[in-house]
Amino acid sequence: MIRSTQRADFQARLARRKRQSTIFAGLCMAAIAIALLMLVVLLTYIVVQGYSRVDWQFLSSFPSRFPERAGIQAAVIGSIYVIAVAGVASFVLGVGAAIYLEEYASRQKFTKIIQVNIANLAGVPSIVYGILGLEIFVRTLALGKSVLAGGFTLALLVLPVIIIASQEAIRAVPPSIREGGYALGASRWQTVWHLVLPQAFPGILTGVILAVSRAMGETAPLIVMGALTFVPFAPDGPMSRFTVLPIQIFNWTSRPQAGFHEAAAAGIMVLLVLLFIMNAAAVFLRFKFRDRM
Amino acid sequence: MQIAENILQTEDLSVFYGNKQVVTDVTLDVPRNHITAIIGPSGCGKSTLLRCFNRMNELIPDASITGKVLFEGQDLYAETVDPAEIRYQIGMVFQRPNPFPKSIYDNVAFGPRINGFRGNMDELVETSLKRAALWEEVKDRLHASALGLSGGQQQRLCIARTLAVEPQVILMDEPCSALDPIATLAIEEVMRELAEEYSIVIVTHNMQQAARVSHYTAFLMVEDQRIGILVEYGESRQIFTNPTDERTEAYITGRFG
Numbered sequence: 001m002i003r004s005t006q007r008a009d010f011q012a013r014l015a016r017r018k019r020q021s022t023i024f025a026g027l028c029m030a031a032i033a034i035a036l037l038m039l040v041v042l043l044t045y046i047v048v049q050g051y052s053r054v055d056w057q058f059l060s061s062f063p064s065r066f067p068e069r070a071g072i073q074a075a076v077i078g079s080i081y082v083i084a085v086a087g088v089a090s091f092v093l094g095v096g097a098a099i100y101l102e103e104y105a106s107r108q109k110f111t112k113i114i115q116v117n118i119a120n121l122a123g124v125p126s127i128v129y130g131i132l133g134l135e136i137f138v139r140t141l142a143l144g145k146s147v148l149a150g151g152f153t154l155a156l157l158v159l160p161v162i163i164i165a166s167q168e169a170i171r172a173v174p175p176s177i178r179e180g181g182y183a184l185g186a187s188r189w190q191t192v193w194h195l196v197l198p199q200a201f202p203g204i205l206t207g208v209i210l211a212v213s214r215a216m217g218e219t220a221p222l223i224v225m226g227a228l229t230f231v232p233f234a235p236d237g238p239m240s241r242f243t244v245l246p247i248q249i250f251n252w253t254s255r256p257q258a259g260f261h262e263a264a265a266a267g268i269m270v271l272l273v274l275l276f277i278m279n280a281a282a283v284f285l286r287f288k289f290r291d292r293m
Numbered sequence: 294m295q296i297a298e299n300i301l302q303t304e305d306l307s308v309f310y311g312n313k314q315v316v317t318d319v320t321l322d323v324p325r326n327h328i329t330a331i332i333g334p335s336g337c338g339k340s341t342l343l344r345c346f347n348r349m350n351e352l353i354p355d356a357s358i359t360g361k362v363l364f365e366g367q368d369l370y371a372e373t374v375d376p377a378e379i380r381y382q383i384g385m386v387f388q389r390p391n392p393f394p395k396s397i398y399d400n401v402a403f404g405p406r407i408n409g410f411r412g413n414m415d416e417l418v419e420t421s422l423k424r425a426a427l428w429e430e431v432k433d434r435l436h437a438s439a440l441g442l443s444g445g446q447q448q449r450l451c452i453a454r455t456l457a458v459e460p461q462v463i464l465m466d467e468p469c470s471a472l473d474p475i476a477t478l479a480i481e482e483v484m485r486e487l488a489e490e491y492s493i494v495i496v497t498h499n500m501q502q503a504a505r506v507s508h509y510t511a512f513l514m515v516e517d518q519r520i521g522i523l524v525e526y527g528e529s530r531q532i533f534t535n536p537t538d539e540r541t542e543a544y545i546t547g548r549f550g
């Protein structure tokens with residue numbers, strides 16, 4: 001008697017639960033559809049506007065007062081220079097810090113405080129890093145508004161993300177591997193260098209490349225630290241002044257002539273292609289290193 | 294009981310994790326060129342005791358010890374002793390095979406390399422693999438990944454890796470617990486041969502194994518909240534046929550633990 005009413009209840013509820021489930025799935029699908037749609041609209045808009053401008057002339061020219069003659073060479077080379085500096089600097093510092101925190105630091109209050117602060121730093125607005133870069137690199141270290149100063153500024157910006165990603169990659173190496181090393185008389189350094197790092201490397205590399213790709217799209221910190229907006233020359237060394245793609249794009253979009261808007265759209269396409277290449281490199285390297293083991 | 298010259302000795306050894314004591318006043322002599330087994334119920338401190346012999350417990354942040362451990366009469370925990378050097382002379386094989394994600398060859402060569410070995414590496418790798426009874430199975434794929442070996446082969450590789458640095462003592466923490474009976478017998482056979490040149494201390498849950506391979510057996514226990522009490526220690530033959538302590542008898546006949 002009781003069981004049969006229970007069963008009827010269950011059936012009624014089951015129908016309702018199934019309905020809820022369907023509605024929820026529908027909502028989730030709508031969410032992703034909206035996100036994708038926005039992306040497609042955006043990309044289409046940019047490609048339609050910009051694609052006629054993407055040619056060799058555009059890639060090999062410097063900025064100009066005349067929209068049809070304006071090109072992006074200075075910004076592309078500037079971006080590559082700055083990202084190279086930022087990548088190397090943040091890789092060395094970030095991986096070093098992560099190794100220290102994971103393998104050397106004792107698990108004490110002090111380490112925990114550092115840990116929390118690194119996580120917080122990852123959330124600091126990027127413009128703040130620009131101010132820091134201006135003070136430290138441009139003024140105090142007298143690097144001027146150079147490629148080096150710009151690269152270091154972006155390195156600071158992505159450092160927290162790289163430290164956290166590297167720490168996770170290092171932590172994912174099973175402790176039994178370290179024990180195996182120590183049990184053979186390996187020093188801490190030997191264990192880290194020969195056993196832990198090779199295994200953590202694909203993860204570290206992915207973190208670094210993703211973080212640096214993000215840095216490539218940054219405008220605010222570089223404007224604050226004094227990158228140029230109109231650069232009729234390609235940087236020729238680490239102490240050269242420079243501009244980068246996002247700054248050039250920003251500059252073009254703020255001009256009234258429609259021709260510059262087309263140039264901006266074309267610039268965005270170039271930036272997207274560079275980002276795509278970097279992400280592809282991350283995937284490729286990851287697989288390459290995984291295969292080797 | 295009649296014991297050969299001792300290579301390892303403990304005197305009133307106690308180990309703490311934080312303020313929890315897990316080995317209680319253990320005094321024990323490990324004879325040279327014999328196999329000594331440590332048995333006892335789960336959680337009684339066997340692994341902890343074993344890890345005192347090569348100072349692996351130091352890698353655990355809040356572990357501490359009191360009492361003494363002597364290696365060939367020298368205080369193992371003296372300030373002047375470098376733990377890396379100790380681990381070079383006192384090797385360890387773990388419960389789960391933990392080959393490095395490198396080739397079979399590089400696994401064996403790792404220890405000699407980091408310790409600055411300058412002889413013929415190929416020869417050393419070959420003899421080490423032979424002594425671990427693995428050579429025949431892997432000689433054609435020395436440069437393949439060690440992760441492609443079976444569990445039993447991996448464990449023998451870990452033994453070969455330990456042998457390659459030519460230690461005096463080999464500590465084994467349940468080396469066969471992840472293996473099937475055939476692989477287990479293969480490893481026991483290896484142990485018997487190694488015992489001619491090496492001193493071996495083995496932790497095991499397997500009573501038959503202890504009885505089969507070991508010359509001496511130590512029985513550890515937990516009693517009244519006190520962990521890691523050495524109940525009885527003596528020749529395996531005597532421990533397994535005619536134990537003096539009734540708690541040992543209860544344990545080995547399977548009445549508890």
Ligand SMILES: Nc1ncnc2c1ncn2[C@@H]1O[C@H](COP(=O)(O)OP(=O)(O)OP(=O)(O)O)[C@@H](O)[C@H]1O
Nearest residue numbers: 310313315334335336337338339340341342353520
């Ligand atoms: N890192 C640690 N921190 C705190 N307590 C620990 C730690 N490692 C082990 N212990 C405790 O110490 C006691 C002894 O552990 P140990 O691993 O030596 O036991 P065991 O005899 O080897 O057990 P098993 O047969 O299950 O491997 C257990 O009560 C365990 O909970």
Ligand SMILES: [Mg+2]
Nearest residue numbers: 339340341466
């Ligand atoms: Mg154990």
